Amino acid sequence: MHRRMVLAGLGYAGLAGCAAAPATVQTPMRPVFQRRNFATLLTDPGRLSRITVCLRPFRAQGPRIEVEVAGDKRVVHNYGHGGSGWSLSWGSAAAARDLALEGGQRSVAVIGCGAIGLTTALQILRAGAQVTIYAAERTPYTRSARATGVWSPDSRIAAESAVSADFPARWEAMTRRSWVDHHAFVGLDGDPVRFVDQYNLRDPDGGAVGPEPTPGRVGFVNYGDRLRGLTPRSRALTAAEHPFPVASASVFPQMTFNVAEYARQLTEAFLMEGGRIVQRVFHHPSELAELAEPVVVNCTGYGARALFGDESVLPVRGQIAWLTPQPEVTYALWYRGISMIPRADGIVIQANGRNQMVGYGVDDETPDSAEAEQALAALATLFTTA
Ligand SMILES: Cc1cc2nc3c(=O)[nH]c(=O)nc-3n(C[C@H](O)[C@H](O)[C@H](O)COP(=O)(O)OP(=O)(O)OC[C@H]3O[C@@H](n4cnc5c(N)ncnc54)[C@H](O)[C@@H]3O)c2cc1C
Structure with missing residues (x-):
């Protein structure tokens, strides 16, 4: 085991055993943070x-959330959520729901059964x-x-140069709504949503790992400041508070989604509460006319590009590598652009590369094992014995 990991394991246990200081000694008040165990991540490919x-x-x-009238159908679009679909799902769904029901109709078809369609x-x-729900895939x-x-x-939700003036406020409302609704799933069986301490590790000697970015610059929006006070804060760590051989580190409680379990619970809730799911592929928007429902909500994600010919939907490729589950790993990492998230269904490793242009415009869904192994090799350096 890494020597610093052993020391880390002893850290505050020693303090806890000390006798109380005499009352006359004035010591500056410093918060004492709980020492935790860091199980070794097994990075063997x-x-x-x-x-x-x-x-x-x-x-x-940004996402298309608007009404279009097509023949005798009221079509409500709800697609184009970039790298934020799970995160924004509930808020975006609430906006689409209001548009779907504002005409007073009470029978609705939803096309799509992903994060956006289910919510x-x-x-x-x-x-x-x-x-x-009508969907090609579940x-x-x-x-x-x-x-x-x-x-x-x-994350890749829109470009600064293309959003409307009211988009930032609409995004904020969706985001705040989602943040609240995700909490309804924290602590449920199967942990569909749970908080995991994420350690952000900085190492000036190591560059970001991942595919080369696509040339050019999109200028993706960054709205982190709008959520100040909503989400838990990050805290800088002293070297004694973590075992990793890096220049600096911080930690924050990251909201994570156990996607397999979350989707299962959403599907079950929908069916138990009286919803229906029908497997169906649509090849052209004119096929919507065959549906009995007067209102159709289009939650086809990237599929909207082909189905509705919407070329404003662009692919941004992303790959994750799955290590077999390690239930004892209860922390997440961000290191050299690589994220490691421990989930019940596997340890999820993603090499994000140098910037958000990685994968931009790339629609190749072929797995790249070299990319995965490069990320594992970089993570392995955090766990090697000195
Ligand atoms: C590597 C990677 C990591 C990501 N990580 C995160 C993350 O951590 N957090 C986060 O918030 N977001 C993340 N995202 C983004 C997120 O995955 C997407 O924003 C989200 O999945 C979009 O959901 P959706 O329901 O719109 O689309 P989809 O999941 O693609 O669902 C579309 C649905 O429509 C159906 N459909 C499509 N076309 C047709 C058709 N012609 N006929 C019938 N049915 C059709 C499909 O079968 C499917 O049921 C990540 C994305 C990638 C690539």
Whole structure:
């Protein structure tokens, strides 16, 4: 074991055993943080169980949430959530629900069964309407099932130069709504949503690991400041508070989504509360006319590009490598652009590379094992014996 890991394990246990200082001695008040155990992450590539690839449905204008009238159908669009679909799902669903029901209709079709389709269908159902989901794929075959599973509400959600003036405020309202609604799943069986301490490790000697970015610059929005006070804060760590051989580190409680379990619980809730799911592929928008429902909510994600010919939806490729589960690993890492998230269904490793242009415009969903192994090799340096 790394020598500093042994020391780290002893740290505050020693302090806890000390006798209280005499009352006359004035010592400056300093918070005492709990020492924790850091189980070693097993980075042997032989533990890889699969590599999955998914495309973020990016729109420079931000997600399309608006009504279009097509023949006798009222079509409400709710797609294009970039790298933020799980995070924004509930807030975006609430906005789409209001548009779907504002005409007074009470029978609604939802196209799509990913993060956006499931949450939208549930919200409309709970508002008292009858809802049928029509989808080509359900969990675990949707792109949503291949997401990392962290709170990332402004990840590749829009481009600064293309958003409307009211977008930042609409985004903030969606985000705040989602933050609250995700909490309803914290502490439930299967931990669909849980907080995990994420250690952000900085090492000036190591560059970011991951694919080369696509040339050019999009200027993705960054709205972190709008959420100040909403989410838990990051705290800088002293070297004695963590075992990792890096120049500096900080920690914050990261909201994570156990995507497999979350999607299962959403699906079950929808079915138990009276919703219906029908497997169906649409090849052209004109096929919507065949549906009995007068209102159709389009939650097809990247699929909207082909189905509705919407070329404003661009792919941003992302890959995750799955190590077999290690229940004893209860912390997350961010190191040299690599994220490691411990989930019940596996340890999720993602090499994000130098910047957000990585994967931009790339629609190749072929797994790249060299990318995965490079990330594991970099993480392994955090756990080697001196
Ligand atoms: C590597 C990676 C990691 C990510 N990590 C995160 C994360 O940690 N947190 C986060 O918030 N977001 C993350 N994202 C983004 C997130 O995955 C997406 O924003 C989200 O999955 C979009 O959900 P969706 O429901 O719109 O689309 P999808 O999951 O693609 O669902 C679309 C649905 O529509 C159906 N459909 C499509 N076309 C048709 C058709 N023609 N006929 C019938 N049905 C159709 C599909 O079958 C499916 O059911 C990540 C993305 C990637 C690539």
